[in-house]
Amino acid sequence: MNILVTGGAGYIGSHVVRQLSEAGYKVVVFDNLSTGFADALIHNEELIVGDLSDTVALESAFQRFGCKTVLHFAASIVAPESVDKPLKYYANNTRNTLNLLQACVRNGVNRFIFSSTAAVYGMPGSGVAEEESATVPINPYGTSKLMSEWMLRDVASAHALNYVALRYFNVAGADPVARIGQRTPEATHLIKVCCQAALGMRDSVSIFGTDYQTPDGTGIRDYIHIEDLAAAHLAALRYLEKGNASATLNVGYGRGSSVREVIELVHRVSGVNFQVVEAPRRPGDPAMLVAKADRIRGVLEWTPRYDNLQTIVEDAWRWEQNLAKKNSL
Numbered sequence: 082m083n084i085l086v087t088g089g090a091g092y093i094g095s096h097v098v099r100q101l102s103e104a105g106y107k108v109v110v111f112d113n114l115s116t117g118f119a120d121a122l123i124h125n126e127e128l129i130v131g132d133l134s135d136t137v138a139l140e141s142a143f144q145r146f147g148c149k150t151v152l153h154f155a156a157s158i159v160a161p162e163s164v165d166k167p168l169k170y171y172a173n174n175t176r177n178t179l180n181l182l183q184a185c186v187r188n189g190v191n192r193f194i195f196s197s198t199a200a201v202y203g204m205p206g207s208g209v210a211e212e213e214s215a216t217v218p219i220n221p222y223g224t225s226k227l228m229s230e231w232m233l234r235d236v237a238s239a240h241a242l243n244y245v246a247l248r249y250f251n252v253a254g255a256d257p258v259a260r261i262g263q264r265t266p267e268a269t270h271l272i273k274v275c276c277q278a279a280l281g282m283r284d285s286v287s288i289f290g291t292d293y294q295t296p297d298g299t300g301i302r303d304y305i306h307i308e309d310l311a312a313a314h315l316a317a318l319r320y321l322e323k324g325n326a327s328a329t330l331n332v333g334y335g336r337g338s339s340v341r342e343v344i345e346l347v348h349r350v351s352g353v354n355f356q357v358v359e360a361p362r363r364p365g366d367p368a369m370l371v372a373k374a375d376r377i378r379g380v381l382e383w384t385p386r387y388d389n390l391q392t393i394v395e396d397a398w399r400w401e402q403n404l405a406k407k408n409s410l
Contacts, residue, residue: 088155090117208369333372
C-alpha cells in the first residue's frame, strides 16, 4: 500500500521518507519544492511536484496511487516570520491542511500522522509543556498548527480516520552518515546557523535576547535529533496499523539547553571561535520551552537513540561540512 507524504522532500520529511523506504514501505511524496529538494529522496521515491493549494493535483495523486495513509509535513515553520506574515501561515498551514483533509475523506484515508509543534503551547508558566498543558500559542505559526489539530480531531470524530499528532520541540542534526540534512535557504535553526558561521558562511551568530529569566539569560529549548524524530513517525505508523486510537503526543527529550550552551558546544565541535552578537528578543519567542515527553515512550514504544546534544551537533557539523563541499564544486 502506498503512503502519501506531503512535504516529504523537506528537512524533516526527507528523513522520515528515507526511514519509511528502508523499512519497506512504498512512498509517494507530494511537495512543491519551495524549501525541499528532489535529490533528498535518496531511494528514488515517487515524487509529485505540487502544492496543497492545488486541489486538482492533490485529488489526482490520491486517485493515481490509492493512498490510505498520509503523513503531513508540508508547512511554513518560522515563528518570527509568522508574526510579520500571518496570512501566509494561515494559508499554507491551516487552509492547505483543510484541503488535504477534504481529499483524505473523499478517498477513504484511515491513517493520518500530523507534523505539529510545541508552539501550540505558547509560554507555559513553568517552561515545561505536557500534553494536557493549556494550548495558548503566542504567534500565528503556533495558532495555524493548533487550528489544524482541531480540524484533524473533528474529522476523525466524524469519519473512519485515526491519527497521531506529534508536537515537535526543536529538531536538529542530520543523518549520521551525512546523506541528507537541513538545506532550507536562509535557515533560522540555531545549530545550523552556528555551523554555517563556523564555515565562514555567516559573519556572526545572533543571540536574540539575553535578559530572559533563565540561568544564563538566554532562551532554553529541548533539542531532538532528526533521526529520533523520524523514528517516532514510524512508531506512530505502526501504532495506527495495529488499530489503536488517535493520540496527540509530545516529541522531545524532556531536557533543555540554552542558546549560549549550544553556541559554546558548536565552538568546541567545530574548533572555530565564530563571532557572537547579542541582539534584542524576537517577537513570539518564549523564554523556555521543554517537553514533558514520557507519554510517547509508553504509547508508541519509542526509544530515542541519539539523546545527546553533542551527538546532534557533531552530526549537524558533519552534514554542513559535506554540504559546503558539494556546493563549492
